[in-house]
Amino acid sequence: MLNFEFKNPTKIVFGKGEIEKISKEIPTGAKVLMLYGGGSIKSNGVYDQVINALKGFEVLEFAGIPANPEYEVLMQALKVIKEEKITFMLAVGGGSVIDGVKFLSAAALYKGDHPWDILAKSIRTEAGLPFGSVLTLPATGSEMNSGSVITRAETQEKLAMGGPGLFPVFSILDPEVVKSIPKRQLVNGVTDAFTHVLEQYMTYPAGAHLQDRFSESIMQTLIEVGPKVIANPADYEAAANFMWSCTMALNGLIQKGVPTDWAVHAMGHELTALFGIDHARTLAIIAPSHYRYNFEAKKEKLAQYGKRVWGINEGTIEEVATAAIAKTEAFFHSMEIKTTLAEYTDDYPGTAEKISARFTERGWLGLGEHKTLSPSDVQKIVEMSY
Amino acid sequence: MLNFEFKNPTKIVFGKGEIEKISKEIPTGAKVLMLYGGGSIKSNGVYDQVINALKGFEVLEFAGIPANPEYEVLMQALKVIKEEKITFMLAVGGGSVIDGVKFLSAAALYKGDHPWDILAKSIRTEAGLPFGSVLTLPATGSEMNSGSVITRAETQEKLAMGGPGLFPVFSILDPEVVKSIPKRQLVNGVTDAFTHVLEQYMTYPAGAHLQDRFSESIMQTLIEVGPKVIANPADYEAAANFMWSCTMALNGLIQKGVPTDWAVHAMGHELTALFGIDHARTLAIIAPSHYRYNFEAKKEKLAQYGKRVWGINEGTIEEVATAAIAKTEAFFHSMEIKTTLAEYTDDYPGTAEKISARFTERGWLGLGEHKTLSPSDVQKIVEMSY
Numbered sequence: 173m174l175n176f177e178f179k180n181p182t183k184i185v186f187g188k189g190e191i192e193k194i195s196k197e198i199p200t201g202a203k204v205l206m207l208y209g210g211g212s213i214k215s216n217g218v219y220d221q222v223i224n225a226l227k228g229f230e231v232l233e234f235a236g237i238p239a240n241p242e243y244e245v246l247m248q249a250l251k252v253i254k255e256e257k258i259t260f261m262l263a264v265g266g267g268s269v270i271d272g273v274k275f276l277s278a279a280a281l282y283k284g285d286h287p288w289d290i291l292a293k294s295i296r297t298e299a300g301l302p303f304g305s306v307l308t309l310p311a312t313g314s315e316m317n318s319g320s321v322i323t324r325a326e327t328q329e330k331l332a333m334g335g336p337g338l339f340p341v342f343s344i345l346d347p348e349v350v351k352s353i354p355k356r357q358l359v360n361g362v363t364d365a366f367t368h369v370l371e372q373y374m375t376y377p378a379g380a381h382l383q384d385r386f387s388e389s390i391m392q393t394l395i396e397v398g399p400k401v402i403a404n405p406a407d408y409e410a411a412a413n414f415m416w417s418c419t420m421a422l423n424g425l426i427q428k429g430v431p432t433d434w435a436v437h438a439m440g441h442e443l444t445a446l447f448g449i450d451h452a453r454t455l456a457i458i459a460p461s462h463y464r465y466n467f468e469a470k471k472e473k474l475a476q477y478g479k480r481v482w483g484i485n486e487g488t489i490e491e492v493a494t495a496a497i498a499k500t501e502a503f504f505h506s507m508e509i510k511t512t513l514a515e516y517t518d519d520y521p522g523t524a525e526k527i528s529a530r531f532t533e534r535g536w537l538g539l540g541e542h543k544t545l546s547p548s549d550v551q552k553i554v555e556m557s558y
Numbered sequence: 559m560l561n562f563e564f565k566n567p568t569k570i571v572f573g574k575g576e577i578e579k580i581s582k583e584i585p586t587g588a589k590v591l592m593l594y595g596g597g598s599i600k601s602n603g604v605y606d607q608v609i610n611a612l613k614g615f616e617v618l619e620f621a622g623i624p625a626n627p628e629y630e631v632l633m634q635a636l637k638v639i640k641e642e643k644i645t646f647m648l649a650v651g652g653g654s655v656i657d658g659v660k661f662l663s664a665a666a667l668y669k670g671d672h673p674w675d676i677l678a679k680s681i682r683t684e685a686g687l688p689f690g691s692v693l694t695l696p697a698t699g700s701e702m703n704s705g706s707v708i709t710r711a712e713t714q715e716k717l718a719m720g721g722p723g724l725f726p727v728f729s730i731l732d733p734e735v736v737k738s739i740p741k742r743q744l745v746n747g748v749t750d751a752f753t754h755v756l757e758q759y760m761t762y763p764a765g766a767h768l769q770d771r772f773s774e775s776i777m778q779t780l781i782e783v784g785p786k787v788i789a790n791p792a793d794y795e796a797a798a799n800f801m802w803s804c805t806m807a808l809n810g811l812i813q814k815g816v817p818t819d820w821a822v823h824a825m826g827h828e829l830t831a832l833f834g835i836d837h838a839r840t841l842a843i844i845a846p847s848h849y850r851y852n853f854e855a856k857k858e859k860l861a862q863y864g865k866r867v868w869g870i871n872e873g874t875i876e877e878v879a880t881a882a883i884a885k886t887e888a889f890f891h892s893m894e895i896k897t898t899l900a901e902y903t904d905d906y907p908g909t910a911e912k913i914s915a916r917f918t919e920r921g922w923l924g925l926g927e928h929k930t931l932s933p934s935d936v937q938k939i940v941e942m943s944y
Contacts, residue, residue, distance in 0.1 A: 173733075173798040175573025180566070186815065187561025347559075379795040381782060382803050385775030393768045409765040412559040416815070417768050429572065429802070 173380040176428040182316045183342040186416065188408070190346050191218070194225040194262070197304055197342040202260035205253060207234045207273055209265045216352035218308055222264055232256055237265065240323040240330065240444060240451070241272030243288065246279070250287065253280050253301070261303035263340075266357075267312025267364075270305045274320035274338045277301045290333055291322055297335035304342040308349045310415040311361035311452065313368060313422025315343035323445065330441040345419065350411035355402060358414075359507045360452035362398035365418040366391060366503070367455040371434050372427040374463065375541035377472050380429045387426045388480050393417045395481070395503065402507060431541040436462050438539055439554060442527040447517050456504040456511050461556035463497045465549070469542065513558050524554035559766040562814040568702045569728040572802065574794070576732050577604070580611040580648070583690055583728040588646035591639060593620045593659055595651045602738035604694055608650055618642055623651065626709040626716065626830060626837070627658030629674065632665070636673065639666050639687070647689035649726075652743075653698025653750075656691045660706035660724045663687045676719055677708055683721035690728040694735045696801040697747035697838065699754060699808025701729035709831065716827040731805065736797035741788060744800075745893045746838035748784035751804040752777060752889070753841040757820050758813040760849065761927035763858050766815045773812045774866050779803045781867070781889065788893060817927040822848050824925055825940060828913040833903050842890040842897050847942035849883050851935070855928065899944050910940035 185193055198204060204226060213219040223231070234249045252258070253276060263273035277300030279287040289295060297318075307315045314320065318338040323330045350358070373387040394417050400410035420426070439462070440454030449457070463470060471493040478484040478496030487495065504511050513520045528551035531539075539545035545553075571579055584590060590612065599605040609617070620635045638644070639662060649659035663686030665673040675681060683704075693701045700706065704724040709716045736744070759773040780803050786796035806812070825848070826840030835843070849856060857879040864870040864882030873881065890897050899906045914937035917925075925931035931939075 173573070173795065173802070175576060177569065177571050179569035183563065183565035184814075185563050187559075190561060379798070381799045382775060382779045382806060385779060386772060389768060389771030389775050392771060396767060409559065412765070412815070413767045416559070420768060428570075429798070 173383075173429040174378060174431070178424060178428045179336070180316065180339065180424050182339045182423075184316060184345060184419070185342060186345045187412075188346060188348055190344050191221045191306060192225045194222065194304070194306065194344060195228060197344075198226075198229060198260055198262070199302075202229060203256065203258050204229045204231045204260050204262055205234055205249070205256070205258040206231055206262045206264060207237055207249060207269060207276075208263075209235070209237050209239070209269050211235075212352070213264055213308060216308075216349065218264065218306065218349060222262070222306055226262075232258070237269045237272045239268045241268045241275065243322055243324040244326070246272050246275050246322070247287070249276055250279050258301070261301060263303060263305040264308065266307070266309025267314040270307070270314040270340070271312070271320040271322065273303050273305070274300070274314070274318075275322050275333065277303050277338055278333065278335070288324070291331040294333070297333070297337040300335075300337040302341050304344070305340045306344045306346075307415070309353060309357055309361060310345075310350065310418035311357075311364040313365070313419055315340060315345065316419050316423040321441065328445045330445040345415050347408055347412040347415045350401060350415065351406040353405055355405075356450075358402050358405060359509060360450050361418060362394055362402070362414065362507060363456050363504060363509055364452035365421040366394050366398075367436060367452070367459055368421040369394075369426065370459060370500075371436055372430065372432045374470055374473050374477065375431040375433055376469065377476070378430050383426050383428065383430050384476070386420075388477070390417050390421050390426070391477075391481050398507065433541045435539040435545055435550075438531075438536065439527060439550060442530060443513065443523070446523065446526070447519070449516050453509060453516070456509045457513050457516070457557050458553065460497055460501045460511060461553050463500075465553045465556060466540065466545075467493065513554075520558055524551040524558075527551070527554050559769075559815040560764060560817070564810060564814045565722070566702065566725065566810050568725045568809075570702060570731060570805070571728060572731045573798075574732060574734055576730050577607040577692060578611045580608065580690070580692065580730060581614060584612075584615060584646055584648070585688075588615060589642065589644055590615050590617045590646050590648055591620055591635070591642070591644040592617055592648045592650060593623055593635060593655060593662075594649075595621070595623050595625070595655050598738075599650055599694060602694075602735065604650065604692065604735060608648070608692055612648075618644070623655045623658045625654045627654045627661065629708055629710040630712070632658050632661050632708070633673070635662055636665050644687070647687060649689060649691040650694065652693070652695025653700040656693070656700040656726070657698070657706040657708065659689050659691070660686070660700070660704075661708050661719065663689050663724055664719065664721070674710070677717040680719070683719070683723040686721075686723040688727050690730070691726045692730045692732075693801070695739060695743055695747060696731075696736065696804035697743075697750040699751070699805055701726060701731065702805050702809040707827065714831045716831040731801050733794055733798040733801045736787060736801065737792040739791055742836075744788050744791060745895060746836050747804060748780055748788065748800065748893060749842050749890060749895055750838035751807040752780050752784075753822060753838070753845055754807040755780075755812065756845060756886075757822055758816065758818045760856055760859050760863065761817040761819050762855065763862070764816050769812050769814065769816050770862070772806075774863070776803050776807050776812070777863075777867050785892065819927045821925040821931055821936075824917075824922065825913060825936060828916060829899065829909070832909065832912065833905070835902050839895060839902070842895045843899050843902070843943050844939065846883055846887045846897060847939050849886075851939045851942060852926065852931075853879065899940075906944050910937040910944075913937070913940050
């Protein structure tokens with residue numbers, strides 16, 4: 173097991189009807205900016221629940237944070253925060269809204285002239301403007317971590333940021349919101365969370381037996397409840413397990429003491445930036461090729477995963493590992509997720525070269541758990557994903 | 559899944575050589591009281607490492623906190639804290655020292671005249687004097703939770719306390735300390751942590767699939783690494799997994815969203831108070847009888863545990879559940895833990911009546927996950943444990 177530090181101060185308030193507890197979690201006298209995305213929270217009742225729960229606070233609203241939170245839109249919200257002297261933000265939405273609010277949390281207290289530098293120069297945020305969240309779309313885990321990914325349409329970029337100042341003060345997770353989530357987004361959520369676990373698990377054995385088993389637990393649970401929640405989002409038990417699995421998949425716990433990969437995300441983000449493909453689907457496109465390309469380096473963990481998660485008990489390490497990749501792909505297919513780039517866009521020729529060139533430009537010269545994947549490896553992996 | 563709230567703000571610093579980082583975690587200018595137990599930290603080198611790491615701080619010491627931290631001794635430490643205007647405490651030891659420091663954290667800021675009331679009247683501590691810990695004995699999980707158990711020899715009582723103000727600010731977990739732990743205490747640690755998981759898991763199915771799998775993960779890991787660490791405490795990988803499993807067994811995570819039992823602890827504490835039997839061993843004495851006595855209420859979870867943790871794949875629910883209890887007992891025996899009261903004391907006759915009477919006196923009229931176990935049930939369970 174590798175040395176690690178772990179601290180996650182976010183308070184989770186989980187369960188049916190818990191949205192009404194928001195007011196207990198926000199500091200008395202706070203001037204609140206409530207941020208959300210499109211109108212879905214107005215049609216599913218969450219907007220009304222939140223507004224009711226915020227009685228007694230001065231509340232402003234900022235609507236229209238898009239999926240893959242867009243820098244230019246966030247800069248408008250930043251203006252509101254500064255002009256109105258907001259003291260607390262409440263993100264009501266999924267990972268995009270929460271990620272956007274994290275950027276705002278950092279930018280509101282950032283001393284430099286160009287908030288984009290927080291992303292471009294990887295500036296860690298030690299203290300941000302405090303915020304909470306009401307999660308309406310389980311997937312990214314953003315509700316209980318300190319990371320964020322922001323998109324800039326102007327330059328077709330999608331970059332990550334983070335720091336200990338960016339944990340939500342609280343997050344309210346009411347699984348009843350799941351029943352009004354469209355199927356496409358539920359499928360994305362299961363796929364996203366599942367791939368988050370893979371990125372932290374599918375490396376090489378590092379003697380972290382408990383972390384391995386926790387990762388396997390999350391994947392087993394997603395395999396068990398994912399199809400149920402997609403078939404019937406009103407199944408509260410399935411929804412609750414789906415929601416908590418998504419949070420636990422990326423709240424820092426399972427990555428402690430183990431090597432992590434994240435190359436699938438690095439490549440996937442480029443596919444979203446270039447083609448606007450849903451984040452989760454980009455992961456499903458890249459992951460199988462990534463594991464096939466890096467088979468030798470990952471085969472022990474692939475085999476452990478095949479055995480424990482998929483119950484493949486017969487065969488050599490190589491055979492079980494190979495079957496495990498096929499099982500993963502079949503799981504994505506079973507949720508009607510397509511796993512080749514050509515199924516999403518006709519413009520795919522040249523994508524591998526383009527992504528590889530971008531990685532070279534940014535100096536991303538060593539990806540993966542061994543920091544050895546070069547831009548030319550990236551080119552080959554993306555090509556395998558066509 | 560039941561509704562829940564979860565917040566655990568303790569920072570964990572885990573791994574080889576991490577003790578030297580203490581000074582980064584303690585507020586600058588703090589006046590520190592370092593508290594520890596007997597002399598073991600002097601012989602195993604931890605004392606020197608801590609003292610070196612505390613250079614630059616004003617440090618006082620309080621030695622001699624006994625196993626099952628004793629109220630009278632703690633009251634002496636409280637006097638030092640008040641007279642010397644201590645602003646930060648550092649617990650260096652196992653669960654007893656950390657639990658003792660938690661009592662002091664609460665008592666130092668307690669406004670009432672009789673600090674014993676914090677225990678006797680179950681007063682929750684919302685804010686305590688801040689403290690950190692350097693864990694030298696994995697077992698209780700006290701390093702990452704807000705609970706504590708204090709003993710009062712005068713009245714042969716052992717009572718629990720807690721509250722959100724009692725999380726350590728940080729805990730340093732260096733698995734290298736494990737190599738100098740005597741075998742008896744390693745065995746106790748494995749047994750204690752394993753039983754902690756059982757208390758939060760062995761109830762009835764509540765649809766919390768992820769929490770169930772996390773609990774099973776911890777038990778599987780303890781079964782895997784426990785015997786290894788007992789055979790060779792210098793096995794770093796085993797020690798690290800043992801240490802992290804003990805922490806995760808009682809840091810709040812696996813109990814969220816599920817019913818919990820804790821009747822085994824309630825009865826076990828009495829055996830320690832009456833006979834001075836090691837805490838972990840009292841749990842091993844009570845647990846099998848408790849599960850046999852409450853077989854009907856617990857058989858589904860017993861069978862799930864038998865199947866997933868012990869790999870018992872054949873048989874009816876009742877048969878697998880019965881075999882699972884036997885496997886648990888055999889696991890304790892394999893570590894040379896005796897599981898009947900008569901193996902520890904000749905004075906056992908009358909114990910069941912005595913414990914039952916104490917529960918009646920304290921008004922503990924409904925124990926267990928269904929709050930239905932009466933003092934007469936307790937009497938029968940303790941009798942079955944003779």
